[in-house]
Amino acid sequence: MKNIRIVITLMLTLSITISNAGTPKNDKIETPNDSLRLAELNDFWAEVSRTVSEGDFEGYKATYHEDAVVVFTTGENKGSVSIAKALRNWEQDFIDTKSGKTRNSVEFRFSQRVGDETTAHETGIFAFQSNNGTGNDNPKQFVHFNALLIKRAEAWLLVMEYQKSKATEEEWNVLE
Known part of the structure; x- marks a missing residue:
């Protein structure tokens, strides 16, 4: 009886291996749920861009989970901080943008989106x-980043933002 179980297990394993052998590992079939998630996330990133360009601090703050963490490994201030601390550091930029003293903009392009x-x-x-x-506009700053998000009550929220390293305009142009 034990030998029969081993043979059946081996046959099932071999069958699965053979059936997956012709399937490319990097091909991802997008499901309707993926399409919905990506559409919602595109709306999320458009909202982040809007809040930055309009100086809408409260709107920007609302894109983060209250316990979010921001990680920086670019520039002089490397480390991680709570979103509360990061927002305190960024608030004046939003005030200046809202008053017209400055203009800010941010755009996003992606190399990988999973969830x-x-x-x-x-x-x-x-x-x-x-x-x-x-x-005079300062030159665009391009930054590699990762973002971890969760959906709560029909809204996407950033839980972790990781600003990894400087990117080039050429790298930016490759992404859509």
Whole structure:
């Protein structure tokens, strides 16, 4: 009896291996749920862009879970901080943008987007540009980032934002 179980197990394993042998590992078939999630996340990132360009601090703050963490490994200030601390550091930029003193914009492009109905991990590059009131735009800053999101009460929220490293415009142009 024991030998029969071993033979059946081996046959099932071999059958699964053979049936998967012709399937490319990198081909991802998008399901209707993926399409819905990506559409919702596209709306989410459009809202983040809107809040930055309009200086809508409360709207921007609402895109983060209250316990979110921001990780920086670019620039001089490497480390991780709570979203509450990060928002305190960023609030003046939003006030200045809302008053017209500065202009800021951010765009997002992605190299990988994985998740399910209530979780998402997004990898890509964001392009941030600022005008500090002089009338001249500073060069766009391109940054590789990862974002971990959860969906709560029909809204996507950032749980973790990881600003990994500087990116180039060429890398940006490769992404859609």
